[in-house]
Amino acid sequence: MSVSVRVPTILRTYTGGESEVTAQGTTLAEVLDDLEASYSGIRARILDDNGALRRFVNVYVGNDDVRFLDDLATPTPDGTQVSVIPAVAGG
Amino acid sequence: MSAVIAEQVTGNTPDNTPGTTPGIREGAFGNARALICRECGHEVELGPHYACMECFGPLEIAYDFPVVTREEIEAGPRNIWRYKALLPVPTDIEQSPNMEPGFTRLLRARNLGRELGIETLWVKDDSTNPTNSFKDRVVACALSAATEFHSKVFACPSTGNLANAVAAAGARAGIKTVVFIPSNLEKPKQVNSAVFTESLVAVNGNYDDVNKLASEIAGEEDGWAFVNVNVRPYYAEGSKTLGYEIAEQLGWRLPDQIVIPVASGSQLTKVHKAFQELVKLGLVEDKPYKVFGAQAEGCSPVSTAYKAGTDAIRPVKPDTIAKSLAIGNPADGIYVLDICRETGGAVEDITDDEVRDGIVLLARTEGIFTETAGGTTVGVLKKLVESGQLDPTLETVVINTGHGLKTLDAVADSVGPAATIDPSYAAFVKTGLA
Ligand SMILES: Cc1ncc(COP(=O)(O)O)c(C=O)c1O
Ligand SMILES: [Zn+2]
Numbered sequence: 028m029s030v031s032v033r034v035p036t037i038l039r040t041y042t043g044g045e046s047e048v049t050a051q052g053t054t055l056a057e058v059l060d061d062l063e064a065s066y067s068g069i070r071a072r073i074l075d076d077n078g079a080l081r082r083f084v085n086v087y088v089g090n091d092d093v094r095f096l097d098d099l100a101t102p103t104p105d106g107t108q109v110s111v112i113p114a115v116a117g118g
Numbered sequence: 119m120s121a122v123i124a125e126q127v128t129g130n131t132p133d134n135t136p137g138t139t140p141g142i143r144e145g146a147f148g149n150a151r152a153l154i155c156r157e158c159g160h161e162v163e164l165g166p167h168y169a170c171m172e173c174f175g176p177l178e179i180a181y182d183f184p185v186v187t188r189e190e191i192e193a194g195p196r197n198i199w200r201y202k203a204l205l206p207v208p209t210d211i212e213q214s215p216n217m218e219p220g221f222t223r224l225l226r227a228r229n230l231g232r233e234l235g236i237e238t239l240w241v242k243d244d245s246t247n248p249t250n251s252f253k254d255r256v257v258a259c260a261l262s263a264a265t266e267f268h269s270k271v272f273a274c275p276s277t278g279n280l281a282n283a284v285a286a287a288g289a290r291a292g293i294k295t296v297v298f299i300p301s302n303l304e305k306p307k308q309v310n311s312a313v314f315t316e317s318l319v320a321v322n323g324n325y326d327d328v329n330k331l332a333s334e335i336a337g338e339e340d341g342w343a344f345v346n347v348n349v350r351p352y353y354a355e356g357s358k359t360l361g362y363e364i365a366e367q368l369g370w371r372l373p374d375q376i377v378i379p380v381a382s383g384s385q386l387t388k389v390h391k392a393f394q395e396l397v398k399l400g401l402v403e404d405k406p407y408k409v410f411g412a413q414a415e416g417c418s419p420v421s422t423a424y425k426a427g428t429d430a431i432r433p434v435k436p437d438t439i440a441k442s443l444a445i446g447n448p449a450d451g452i453y454v455l456d457i458c459r460e461t462g463g464a465v466e467d468i469t470d471d472e473v474r475d476g477i478v479l480l481a482r483t484e485g486i487f488t489e490t491a492g493g494t495t496v497g498v499l500k501k502l503v504e505s506g507q508l509d510p511t512l513e514t515v516v517i518n519t520g521h522g523l524k525t526l527d528a529v530a531d532s533v534g535p536a537a538t539i540d541p542s543y544a545a546f547v548k549t550g551l552a
Contacts, residue, residue: 083174113169
């Protein structure tokens with residue numbers, strides 16, 4: 028499954044400045060593994076030491092926050108867009 | 119958490135002085151020294167950054183405060199710039215066009231206090247700010263930062279009030295504004311933005327969807343200052359002025375208890391930060407105080423986590439009339455939990471009917487027409503007294519953050535004429551109102 032991943036500004040040092048990259052995987056966990064293979068170090072910025080999503084990062088598969096789906100086990104069908112976004116608020 | 123605050127008040131890193139980013143004028147951010155990660159303490163230079171490179175944690179402002187006296191503050195203007203030494207703004211901030219929010223009234227609420235059985239109760243009434251919500255405070259600080267960064271667009275995702283404040287402040291400052299709101303927002307809040315800007319964008323989705331979109335745009339468009347995204351550290355500091363004013367208006371002392379509405383949780387954390395700073399700077403005496411957070415049941419992720427005794431806040435899809443508080447994924451929620459727990463306060467939530475009752479109660483006891491956020495806060499205050507969580511013998515402050523004319527529909531069906539009569543004295547007598 029090929030998905031496109033939107034990369035936030037603070038992670039673009041890992042992707043050579045690219046704001047959008049492609050990755051493979053049938054679940055979010057697999058997509059993050061594949062990202063790590065291409066852009067070493069990026070996964071540890073998104074996941075904490077226990078392998079869970081960091082507290083202040085929001086990951087979306089399509090338009091949905093994965094916390095409303097199956098978290099890291101969320102399926103990532105071919106062509107999905109995955110977005111990684113730092114938490115913001117105050118609205 | 120208090121360690122970080124202590125560090126911010128007294129800390130000093132000689133090789134990270136303000137004004138070192140190219141294009142930023144000397145002193146552009148006053149006594150602000152750097153941006154510091156609230157989670158891991160990692161520091162970066164002052165700039166339009168909001169998330170930590172190391173851990174995604176929120177960046178906030180660290181200062182090297184000089185000695186600040188009560189006299190200096192009291193001699194300042196009757197708006198938030200009297201506290202400019204404690205904000206990330208230049209010393210000549212009064213020279214730039216702004217809406218001059220702040221120094222709103224602190225009212226002794228005897229009638230509401232009597233009604234609820236609270237001996238000493240105050241309402242900090244922020245509905246009298248230029249666009250009728252506390253958001254004018256945060257926006258004034260964000261505008262200063264956007265100006266110093268030479269931003270070409272001033273923008274925000276908003277639950278309504280922020281959009282109003284950004285659109286008005288941008289108009290006055292002569293900077294292009296683009297504001298994003300959920301398309302189902304209250305009509306008056308839409309009009310209150312659209313009148314100030316030709317670029318109001320209604321997004322089909324809830325606030326969290328709008329927020330996501332704004333974050334994506336902020337990552338792509340150069341020169342855009344999203345007040346609560348990429349200039350958020352500066353923005354958030356504006357809420358400290360609520361805390362400073364309350365202390366100054368009480369005669370330079372802290373209240374025993376304070377009740378604050380919670381959407382993202384930013385305001386609550388900053389009022390607490392303000393109290394801590396005043397103590398550290400010797401401007402008020404140290405004393406215990408309790409901080410309480412107020413949410414509406416239909417969007418109460420922080421209150422739910424508080425009651426469950428956990429640190430993990432599960433995002434929710436909001437469904438409440440308190441739309442200004444309808445943030446289902448509150449970024450500062452965990453800090454709200456920390457502060458309310460550490461100070462001995464609580465986070466409570468109430469139903470939409472109780473929100474409406476809160477609006478009418480404040481109106482009929484104190485003559486203040488609040489919006490749904492204030493109805494939530496007053497309703498939660500009532501519930502906290504009834505449940506014994508709030509001590510009615512201690513001096514209490516409740517913050518009214520916004521004006522009721524913006525959410526008229528919330529109470530339009532609950533209030534109205536007591537009678538509709540012919541213009542005759544007899545008809546009037548029949549109503550029983552004489
Ligand atoms: C009137 C009003 N009160 C309170 C809040 C909550 O503020 P915060 O997001 O800082 O918790 C908002 C936020 O939009 C608001 O509009
Ligand atoms: Zn960090």
